[in-house]
Amino acid sequence: MxxxxxxxxxxxxxxxxxxxxxxxxxxxxxxxxxxxxxxxxxxxxxxxxxxxxxxxxxxxxxxxxxxxxxxxxxxxxxxxxxxxxxxxxxxxxxxxxxxxxxxxxxxxxxxxxxxxxxxxxxxxxxxxxxxxxxxxxxxxxxxxxxxxxxxxxxxxxxxxxxxxxxxxxxxxxxxxxxxxxxxxxxxxxxxxxxxxxxxxxxxxxxxxxxxxxxxxxxxxxxxxxxxxxxxxxxxxHDTASAVATVSSDALYISSGTWSLLGVSGDPVLNDAARLAGYTNEGTHGGKIRFLKNIMGLWIIQSVRHELQDKYSFAELETMARETEKTAKPNWTVDVNLPQFLAPPSMIDALKAEYQRTGQKVPESPGELAYCIYTSLAQCYKVAIDDLEHITGKKYPSVSIIGGGSKDGYLNALTAEYTGKPVNAGPTEATAIGNILLQMKQANDPAVKDGYVELVKNSFDIKTVKGK
CATH class of the missing domain: 3.30.420.40 (ATPase, nucleotide binding domain)
Structure with a gap:
């Protein structure tokens, strides 16, 4: 064949x-x-x-x-x-x-x-x-x-x-x-x-x-x-394709320009879900992605570009790890604030929010990167706490999929802040999900028993635990 x-x-x-x-x-x-x-x-x-x-x-x-x-x-x-x-x-x-x-x-x-x-x-x-x-x-x-x-x-x-x-x-x-x-x-x-x-x-x-x-x-x-x-x-919808790569009962973060954090199931339309900023969006199989949009890697992408792309993401991550050694705990801001959506200067927007909240203002590229990564991890923790409260269900781990799953430092911070092991990968989740749906349309025998087993057999999924 x-x-x-x-x-x-x-x-x-x-x-x-x-x-x-x-x-x-x-x-x-x-x-x-x-x-x-x-x-x-x-x-x-x-x-x-x-x-x-x-x-x-x-x-x-x-x-x-x-x-x-x-x-x-x-x-x-x-x-x-x-x-x-x-x-x-x-x-x-x-x-x-x-x-x-x-x-x-x-x-x-x-x-x-x-x-x-x-x-x-x-x-x-x-x-x-x-x-x-x-x-x-x-x-x-x-x-x-x-x-x-x-x-x-x-x-x-x-x-x-x-x-x-x-x-x-x-x-x-x-x-x-x-x-x-x-x-x-x-x-x-x-x-x-x-x-x-x-x-x-x-x-x-x-x-x-x-x-x-x-x-x-x-x-x-x-x-x-x-x-x-x-x-x-x-x-x-790219996230809908991406979540085809994880099991139907997984807590996932589709990590890219945006971080989409959620679970698959039935619609949740109550006040608690609304007040926590959760959305109900469709996924494959007619299910709902009950998830929250978090600003994601857009902020670090914007800062890197503002620094004339002088540093690679790996270099920014290394500088953030160095900053961590001397940084005060809880040096974070809410990355979902509207001023981070499309500011003329992301660096100025970050500094202004740290100043407004009475915190030390990050100055160096390493400090900026560290503050962005820890703020993202803190946002993930808050969103997961809200999700578990709303659904009445505890999730034992977090699956991080998409391009952001390659960011080992953010994965480690996520495991540390949430207290849950992180299963990172596949990085090409959206393209994989897209292809899996095409295979289903073609009645390809490789997906006759579903998608997840083929994904597990094909791609390296790394487990990261907190400190």
């Missing part, structure tokens, strides 16, 4: 990658075939995505598959949540495609449906960048008047590969659940929210759980790529 290649296009807010996967001798083997930079662009005072650049890079990655003679049977795309493209009746995109860090939602953030009421239905966290507030901004700007379709970004990119931006029949469940417009229990659009806000329900399609096939590559894409493949809607 010839083992199939599957191609995951894993799009992050700072970069994208094309990763091929296939099963060899019972193990899932990955190969990165293409990598490119991505990030919000400033244009006319707004933060937007350069979707034309993204499409060029997507095609470049497909060509590299062809050049390598490694032709995938299918392609799946995952991205972050909440962002979307509007498409008119002629199939043209209504530009720009806004980025979630843009400030356009601020006038609508606290003036829409009272959040207490919204949470009882949608169960999403109170975040200014949520889709619901972006759509309200587009309504006020008149952009919805011209729109016929609203495509969440992975739907937009996938329909573009298939050559038909107006042919979407469904909204993929994991992305839809992240909008603030879905009834978390019914897994259907919350008509009361739409009518209450005067939003057109016709922009959206019925909900469908992944995986499912939306067609082959368009003729134009085939000509450029040199092959055809099926386009599969996977669990297209």
């Amino acid at each position: 010839v083992n199939n290649y599957y191609l995951a296009i894993d799009m992050g807010a700072s970069g994208g990658r094309h990763i091929l996967g296939r099963v060899e001798q019972g193990r899932l083997v990955l190969e990165e075939i293409h990598r490119f930079s991505n990030g919000p662009q400033k244009k006319d005072g707004s933060l937007i995505w350069d979707d034309d650049l993204i499409f060029r890079e997507m095609k470049a990655g497909l060509r590299k598959c062809s050049q390598a003679g490694k032709i995938p049977v299918s392609v799946g795309i995952d991205t972050w949540g909440v962002d979307y493209a509007l498409v008119d009746r002629q199939g043209e995109v209504i530009k720009p495609v806004y980025a979630y860090r843009d400030a356009r939602t601020e006038p609508f953030f606290k003036t829409a449906i009272p959040y207490e009421e919204l949470y009882k239905t949608a169960g999403t966290a109170f975040q200014p960048f949520n889709t619901i507030y972006q759509v309200l901004s587009d309504k006020a700007a008149g952009r919805l008047d011209k729109a016929e379709h609203l495509l969440m970004l992975p739907e937009y990119f996938s329909q573009w590969l298939a050559g038909d931006l107006t042919g979407k029949k469904y909204n993929e469940y994991t992305q839809a659940s992240n909008t603030g417009l879905l009834d978390a229990k019914k897994k259907a659009w919350a008509e009361g929210i739409f009518s209450g806000l005067g939003l057109p329900l016709g922009l959206f399609k019925p909900i469908k759980e992944p995986p499912y096939d939306i067609g082959g590559l368009s003729k134009a894409i085939q000509d450029e790529a040199g092959f055809n493949a099926r386009v599969v809607m996977v669990a297209s």
